Amino acid sequence: MIELPEGSWWDWDVYSWRPGELILAAGHDLCYHHGLELVLTDPLYVRCPGFFQDPVFREPGAEERRLVERQCGEAPGVLLAFEADGGGAEPVAGLIAAGGLEVRVGWVRRYPVGGESAGSAASAPR
Numbered sequence: 001m002i003e004l005p006e007g008s009w010w011d012w013d014v015y016s017w018r019p020g021e022l023i024l025a026a027g028h029d030l031c032y033h034h035g036l037e038l039v040l041t042d043p044l045y046v047r048c049p050g051f052f053q054d055p056v057f058r059e060p061g062a063e064e065r066r067l068v069e070r071q072c073g074e075a076p077g078v079l080l081a082f083e084a085d086g087g088g089a090e091p092v093a094g095l096i097a098a099g100g101l102e103v104r105v106g107w108v109r110r111y112p113v114g115g116e117s118a119g120s121a122a123s124a125p126r
Helices: 062-072
Strands: 011-018 021-027 033-047 051-058 078-085 092-109
Touching: 011 033, 021 092, 033 062, 033 078, 051 092, 062 078, 062 092
Parallel strands: none
Antiparallel strands: 011 021, 011 051, 021 033, 033 092, 051 078, 078 092
């Protein structure tokens, strides 16, 4: 199960999804910046809303593991499961299988300023 660093991580979104990498970003207000990224390499299976709040990460259940193994043909390196507020009447269940996971902490501006471009926590000042 994932352990998050201390912080105000109640707003979450899919910040970037490109071949070989899915980045979930979190912060207390995602309008201008975020302070946490979960970088999932080689995503194999993704069931996740584009925006969600207050996720509770948990151990995946046996049926979730079987589903992912059936879909992917093997057990993934990382399997994240969570329940979160997706904006509806009921919580949404998230499930993400990937080859690896890196937790990045650092302030990331979400919009360009002057000649800058928005970046990721890997390139942001710490």
